[in-house]
Amino acid sequence: MKIAVVTDSTAYLTKEQVEKYNIRVVPIPFVIDDQVYNEGVDITTEEFYDKLRTCQKFPSTTQPPVGELIELYNSLADEGYDTVISIHLAGTISGFIRTLQTTVKDAVSDRINLIPYDSKITVLLMGYLAIEAAKLTQEGKDLDTILARLNQLRTTIKEFFVVDDLQNLVRGGRLSNASAFIGSVLKIKPLLTFDDESDKIVAFEKVRSSKRALKRVEELFDERIQGIDYPLRLIVIHANDEAAALAWREKLAKKYPDYPIDISYFGPVIGTHLGEKALALAWMEDIYR
Template sequence: MVIPSLYVTKQGIDKLMKIAIVTDSTSYLPQEIVDKYNITVVPIEVVFNNKTYREDIDLTTSEFYELLQKAPELPSTAQPSVGEMINLYDKLAKEGYDTVISIHLASTISGFVNNLKSAARMIDNINVVVYDSHITVRLMGYLAQEAAKMAQAGKTETEIIDRLDVLRNSIGESFVVDDLKNLVKGGRLSNTSAVIGTVLNIKPLLEFDNDSHKIVAYDKVRSMKKAKLKAEEKLSIAMENATHPLRLLVLDADDPEAGDRWADELHERYPDATLDRSYFGPVIGVHLGKGALAIAWIRDFDKS
């Protein structure tokens, strides 16, 4: 059940507002969270040899990585069309929603957000707020989850957006990519000098730059073990400087055993921190490739 939020208009008249939360499939939210908070998830598509699969609907993560290993060419991804999104927003309006907050993957790695902002200007039967998460994967899912929780609790659009800004600004991450070729071919790596890693077997450490919000390589070392230690150094600094509890996240690209081991190690080091496990699904896996690992952190929205 969605509890309408109370919104005070300029005329001073109290009006009940229903706020819907939309995100895309790269949020990799567990189904129980989607159901609990009534989040609408739109699938992004992966295209192998002209055959299209909707992420997590037509293609599971394990099936994707099997196809990726055999594919002669790098698959592509396709965002939902503007027409599809307009139809979705129209459907939500007909269901009685007054506002939709649509939270999507970083505009620096996809044109989806900018396309949606253009689409929003064509809609007059519902207020559409398009929110650039500046990130993707479960970190973006956390933003959608918190927004939906607040909408159910009766918070206003302004309160929700302000909270999302606080959480978004607290995000940090370190990706360790086993093979750079997918990122380079897909044009998703900003400082392409890191390509040297594919020749020298150097493991690059990637992050979303805080200013440009683009994926950049911030360091590189010669082994996965050393790369993980470098990533942990970055996390350690974040934990020491944080003025609020941080929630930790470990992600893997079709290597759950490696992800679980890393999560266990971090749990021993930070036993009081909430630590979640997630994964790089098909759409993000297209760019990172098999074997990638990451640790990430965000202000713990359940504690502060």
């Protein structure tokens, strides 16, 4: 069995990671002022946030064309792969995984065994799932072993987001309990997470000021890691505010010296919904230990 690994651009993997682990990346399209861009291909993240500040219409995201997806999986079959694990952003925030499970899977079934895998998350957390799958394929592990490991690794993922306001999430329909948090007063910072039961993005607290919000996230992290008996890797994720992310990482590194802490970012597709200046603390089992 020869297994390929595919993910999408919201994994925000580096070029070096993609090449090292031979991961294929599907660009997710987004639209600003009627112009369609492919994430990671047609526009840089910095250019996106510049446009986000001045756009006339609320930006939106869409799914990759089905024909291009079919072409990708058929090309993998041409390369000798008989199976592909395709790891993508949560089905609760995008219909992409459902499209793979239905239309695309059937269309390529005579060429390759397509396994759509819902990461139930996105960003670099999903990227690390893809890297782990790729590492295991390189080690010659079988499909059942790889999927079991992904399922186990996925249970170790958790994250908390701090956003400036909820307008992008509310207008984009990505916040499941929006009515309880609309109309927040100035300087209130909503805290969000992917709900453990529904896998939907939920707002669960309002905190006054960014400083207090980050402190509250650290408190929640302390609570969540009690009793964990495996090594953790932390990720500080920012929406076009690297300086704030680096400052937070420096503080976290002093507080949690035993944990490696990566810096990552919210690219255009996720930034469309979270808005500029969002920050997040995420963590999962460390795949490098």
